[in-house]
Amino acid sequence: MIGLGPGRAGTMTGDARAALAAAEVVVGYKTYLALAGDLIEGKEIISSTMTKELDRAAAAVEAALEGRTVALISSGDPGIYAMSPVVFELIKAQGIDLGPKDLEVEIVPGVAAVTAAASLLGAPLSHDFACISLSDRLTPWEVIEKRLDAAAGADFVIALYNPKSRGRDWQYGKALEIIGRHRGTDTPVGVVGRAMREGQTVRIHDLGAAAQAEVDMQTLVIIGNSNSFRLGDRLVTPRGYMNKYGNKWQGEEG
């Protein structure tokens, strides 16, 4: 299971390239297959649409059990709202044993979408942070709401995955409202669309106006904590070095 990184070829690791090269069969959503580019030329390809995660996992496991070397690809990292848990859930349900005699599974981590988005914004994640998906397709909304409230109340930086989709349009506004109970309307919010892919957008809003931002399934939204600040067109969450050492340091400089 290979994480390709967020987008263009340069975001892929050497390990991911090598693992793709070694694969006989490549399984993936068609957009991700495009990201893999000419690294997968000449290989057997099994592609599917976005909502068929379980089918993709099953196809990959089946081909691997036939003794073939299979690359199941995700964008970003395969373990963050991606394919690796789906494969393990399936392996468990089918009672397949893990190991060299049965099924060997290796995971090649990638640059996660959230760190790619953060790098474009500046340094928003730089203190304790929480990642929350707003998709209630597999998770009850009450659980998501509780997590939003807890994370906001404890002053975590909050990264929202899957803020909105075609059939799911109110969760994003509701999430900002919950976070707004704990944080000022001027809290900076970074909104990154299609990080490191064609059509990339990077914007910073105030929390009070962030509900108006255009978001979709390829958008990452990062809400600063109570110490986050804007610096020019960047969003920064300080670790606190200047608070603790700043005076001394400035003193040394005169």
Next chain:
Amino acid sequence: MIGLGPGRAGTMTGDARAALAAAEVVVGYKTYLALAGDLIEGKEIISSTMTKELDRAAAAVEAALEGRTVALISSGDPGIYAMSPVVFELIKAQGIDLGPKDLEVEIVPGVAAVTAAASLLGAPLSHDFACISLSDRLTPWEVIEKRLDAAAGADFVIALYNPKSRGRDWQYGKALEIIGRHRGTDTPVGVVGRAMREGQTVRIHDLGAAAQAEVDMQTLVIIGNSNSFRLGDRLVTPRGYMNKYGNKWQGEEG
């Protein structure tokens, strides 16, 4: 500011390699300079010890203001408990303008230590998760404690950075105790030391026994949520596909 990834050369992205190659000056902690290997041969090197983050940031900014192309390197991702916020804090304190005429800053994201550790464990992060550093050098312990309690209470997977250091030995046990108020003693806990570096260790404990695990500043500890399970020697947090679609899917298979 370049993220080298967690360890061995294969975990570095193409973008990171290219950015290192383009740099005239490389600034970094000496362990990270070793990770960069022969990519930095022949360049001016400014190295420092671990606790001198502010000195490293200042040296990088100073060299960049002289008009040189500077690579400030971090292991993992530069924005997760690493150098990029320190640089921005310094830039803010010194009133330096960001932009092509003054100081241009670009961040090259890397595979974060937490995703590398997760990939070695299986798929522990695969639902909503929170990252918390146990270092109270710059953050009051009461803030950390509140975050541990909130994250555990809302059933986040929890990744602990910096669990223990030479001068800081009780926070890790205390953190597990706080989490244990909300989660069963049999909750699986992944403990990964030196992920993807020489001396790597990967272990899974029960929460009730995890306090006895050996941990240090290069250890990542990942505590599962209430649905996480062990599968052979792996730790998995399900996304819930088998719950929702499993019966139908098994039905299709007969």
